[in-house]
Amino acid sequence: MRTLLLIVLSLTAMAVAGLTGCTRGEQQASTKLQVVTTLFPLFDFARIIAGERAEVTMLLPPGMEPHSFEPKPNDIIRISKSGLFIYTSRYMEPWAETILKGTDRRSLRVVDAGQGVSYLKGSAEVGHDHAGHGDHGTDDHAAGMDPHIWLDFSNAVVIVNNILTGFVAADPANAPLYRDNAAALNARLADLDRRYREGLSSCASRTFLHGGHYTFGYLARRYGLEYRSLSGISSESEPSAAKMAAMVRQIRSSGVRYLFAEELLSPRLTETLAGEAGVEVLKLHGAHNLGKDDVQRGIGFIELMEQNLANLQKGLACRSK
Numbered sequence: 001m002r003t004l005l006l007i008v009l010s011l012t013a014m015a016v017a018g019l020t021g022c023t024r025g026e027q028q029a030s031t032k033l034q035v036v037t038t039l040f041p042l043f044d045f046a047r048i049i050a051g052e053r054a055e056v057t058m059l060l061p062p063g064m065e066p067h068s069f070e071p072k073p074n075d076i077i078r079i080s081k082s083g084l085f086i087y088t089s090r091y092m093e094p095w096a097e098t099i100l101k102g103t104d105r106r107s108l109r110v111v112d113a114g115q116g117v118s119y120l121k122g123s124a125e126v127g128h129d130h131a132g133h134g135d136h137g138t139d140d141h142a143a144g145m146d147p148h149i150w151l152d153f154s155n156a157v158v159i160v161n162n163i164l165t166g167f168v169a170a171d172p173a174n175a176p177l178y179r180d181n182a183a184a185l186n187a188r189l190a191d192l193d194r195r196y197r198e199g200l201s202s203c204a205s206r207t208f209l210h211g212g213h214y215t216f217g218y219l220a221r222r223y224g225l226e227y228r229s230l231s232g233i234s235s236e237s238e239p240s241a242a243k244m245a246a247m248v249r250q251i252r253s254s255g256v257r258y259l260f261a262e263e264l265l266s267p268r269l270t271e272t273l274a275g276e277a278g279v280e281v282l283k284l285h286g287a288h289n290l291g292k293d294d295v296q297r298g299i300g301f302i303e304l305m306e307q308n309l310a311n312l313q314k315g316l317a318c319r320s321k
């Protein structure tokens, strides 16, 4: 009898808990903060900060080339209906400021994730004698600013803090949780930075050549590496025959054993160049966007960067620590 009573009581308790849990869940689903992000690093950081309290989506479809991306009318509606819109910078998404002029800024909060980052100028394409950072260009608004700020992990921490500020302003009730999640993420990014610094500290080569567009300037500068790419900051233009010949010469003269390939383009061009120069190809992921497979696997920014570190260590013949 006593056992039966206990079972009835616990069943009732479970039913009540289930009911209230369900009601609360539905309420949360309808009132959750809606967050729209552009590039993958912003999406990944925002979903980690959000936990279960906000709904984070990414504007770029899987595999979409990010530099030539322009939002369609549907995308603009999606942004204007959200509570928080996060973009990288005016150098990466020059369209953002234009479309934001037409939105209601009382209901939509906006995060320029690159605010406070010191941007680098220029690129280091093969065949340019005076390539490098900060030595040319005077207009701060020039298209020549390197937008790939997330590949310096101290910048990634700045980005996380900017995103956190946006979450706290848009949904102050959940601020403590957002702060905790952001702090844990920043600790992981600091650890990643430390592993890169140690992992790339003693390598046979300090030069890495890249058969893609100029993506890894921030990473190279942070860890004291030399970096040359086949194309400029944006991947829109096809490299010329002269550029490709210059890359083959550079591979031969620098004595590197690997050519790095970028993630979203066909590897054929890099493979041809590498074959011509007699070296092998390794992948280096710029993390702008994910392909379909990586989306399905639910891969994170930090995992991508761990794969990059392993490939850089192999390509530069580093002593692993």
Ligand SMILES: [Zn+2]
Pocket (backbone or CB within 6 Å): 067, 148, 213, 214, 215, 233, 234, 235, 286, 288
């Ligand atoms: Zn890029």
